[in-house]
Amino acid sequence: MDEKFDCIIVGAGIAGLAAAMILARNNMKFLLIEKGDFAGAKNVSGGVLWGTDLARLVPEYWKEKDGGWERFINHRRLTFMDEQSTFSLDFKSSHFDEPPYSGVVVLRSKFDRWLAEKVQEAIDESDYAMESFIATNIKVDEVLMEDNKAMGIRTGDEEFHTDSVIIAEGVNNLLSRQVGLQDDYVPADHMLTGIKEVIRFDQKVLEDRFQLDGLSGMSNEFVGYATDGVEGGGFLYTNRDTISLGLVAGIKDMREKEKSPHDILNHFKEHPVIRDTIKGGEVVEYSAHVVSSGDKRVMPRQLYKDGVLLCGEAANLLINAGKAIQGMDFALRSGIIGAETIIKAKEQGDFSSRTLQEYRQALDDSYVMKDINNFQDAVHMLHSPEMYRDIPNLVCDFGRTFFTIDNQPTQKSRKLFSASVKKHSSYWDLIKIGFKGAKSL
Ligand SMILES: Cc1cc2nc3c(=O)[nH]c(=O)nc-3n(C[C@H](O)[C@H](O)[C@H](O)COP(=O)(O)OP(=O)(O)OC[C@H]3O[C@@H](n4cnc5c(N)ncnc54)[C@H](O)[C@@H]3O)c2cc1C
Known part of the structure; x- marks a missing residue:
């Protein structure tokens, strides 16, 4: 094919x-x-998107x-977990029942396919119904560069030419490095492995177990015992007749502690509360993928250069x-902004970084970069052992003593809390975490 495209996009995520x-x-x-x-x-x-x-x-x-979506979220839960117990912050509200929903659970193989069909419908209605393609x-083996400007892509022996390239290849940054926008692989201490099982239930059983009404759904994040002492956290999301149960765990930390993602997931599933939650379900899918930690320090220095974003x-x-975890909504918004920048570049007949810099500007002005910039401290704090080990242990220990009624004189909560603090942390550490938390959130 000799014709030149306005844009070639790499990756249909x-x-x-x-x-x-x-x-x-x-x-x-x-x-x-x-x-x-x-x-x-x-x-x-x-x-959850x-x-x-x-x-x-x-x-x-x-x-x-x-x-393409499974359920809308109207029920959020954050669970602290120790070896035997869970202690949750739980929020459910009919405020979230009306569209446009503030979050929908998706299964990517189904969702992306559905979205691709919608893109194809838009192509069919466009002026280039016969000249734009989803392939x-x-x-893509290489982005072709000429004088440091992207001018096409190569796949095997074939080359396709274009005015611009959008690299949307996901976390494995092969092409981003090849065009010189990223220096190296993202280091292991900024990467996590995500693993997930999809577990099927009879739909009625699922809806009763999670108190779901119609297409309402729940998202539940876990910190603590879920990741067996490794930095990270667990999650459970309700789909139509399945749940997605999984976790993300720091690659470097896992290596140092000689744990595998598979072992950690089994450990999570064997927790008594999770065992009860998934009872009777059948695992129908297992998958794993790398995901970044969200640390801004590993972002590419620049997100554009001549002819490429x-x-x-x-x-x-x-x-x-x-x-x-917010990765899909950031991907969606950046894709929109990226395309709008390319459209402007075509109008101006200039695909150089002079025009494409507007992508970075628009991204900086959007909630995406504002949130990334504003919540870096929270990202760092979440990856500290206090947050994925000491605090969940402390909270669960307090919960256990607080809710115990054993025909002994009941101690005041303040005393119970002090005992839990002593066992798992210290007031000084709590004050430090409190300050950090107040500053970062
Ligand atoms: C276990 C786990 C749980 C997560 N949970 C959430 C969550 O609840 N909410 C949330 O918002 N985010 C979540 N994320 C993060 C989210 O999945 C990602 O941030 C998001 O998918 C990024 O979208 P993307 O389009 O940039 O990349 P991707 O979705 O990774 O898509 C990249 C696409 O490019 C294709 N590709 C790559 N290289 C090439 C090439 N050379 N040629 C052709 N095609 C190529 C790939 O096949 C892929 O289809 C989670 C991630 C994991 C791993």
Whole structure:
């Protein structure tokens, strides 16, 4: 194919699909290339797509009977876990029942495929219905550079030419490094392994067990015993008739503590509370994927250069500040902004970094970079042993003594709390954490 595209997008994950949707709607001629057999084939996520941006891509997506999403979130839970107990902060509200929902649970192989169909519909309605494509089962081996400007891609022996490239390859930053926007692999102490099982139930059993009504759903994050002493946390999300149960664990810490992701997941599943929760379920899927820690220090120095932009996790756009992992919504928004920048570049006939710098500016002005900048302290704090070991142990120990009624004189809560603090931490450490927490959140 000799024709030149306005843009080639590498990767049909959330960032790539979001960019493609905006390009299609704005009558741009583009090629979206995905190495998996279909969009989503290689993608893993817990996962809740937070925020309302999905409605910008697929307006009123909630009206589709068989849309790509599983359940909307109206029930949040954060659980501290020690060896035998759990102590949860629980919030459920009908405030979250109305669309546009503030979070929907997705299974990526289904969701990405559905979103790709929506992109194809937008292509079919565009001026380039016959000249824009989604090409799957093709791996991009190289971004072609001429005078330090991207001008195409190579896959095997074939080359495709373009005015611009959006690299949306996800966390494995091979092409970002090849074009010189990232120096090296992201170091292991800033990377986590995410592993997840999808566990099936009879739908009625699932809805009764988690008190789900219609398509309402729950997200539950876990800290403490879930990760067997390794930095990270666990999660449980309700799908239509399955749950996604998994965890993310620091790669370096896991290596140092000689633990494997598989062992940690089994350890999590054997906790008495989790054992009860998943009783009767059948594991129907198992997957693993690397995910970044959200530490800004490992972001590429720049997210653009002549003719090329980085979107989504390729640009390390992700955060987990304690409330939730946010990678998909950041990918979606950066894909939208990336595509809007390319559209502007075409209007101005200038795909150089002079125009593409507007991508970085728009990203900085958006909630994505504002949150990444504002919550770095929380990211660092979450990865400290106090947060994934001492505090959960302290909270659960206090819960156990507080809720024990044993025909002995009952101690005042203050005394029980002091005893738990003594056992698992110290008031001085708690004050330090309190200050840090107040500052970072
Ligand atoms: C276990 C786990 C749980 C998570 N939970 C959540 C959650 O609850 N909420 C949340 O918001 N985020 C979550 N995340 C993070 C989220 O999944 C990522 O941040 C998000 O998927 C990034 O989207 P992306 O489009 O940038 O990259 P990806 O989704 O990784 O997509 C990249 C795509 O590029 C393709 N590709 C790569 N290289 C090439 C190439 N050379 N040629 C062609 N195609 C290529 C890949 O096959 C893939 O389809 C979780 C991650 C993990 C691992």
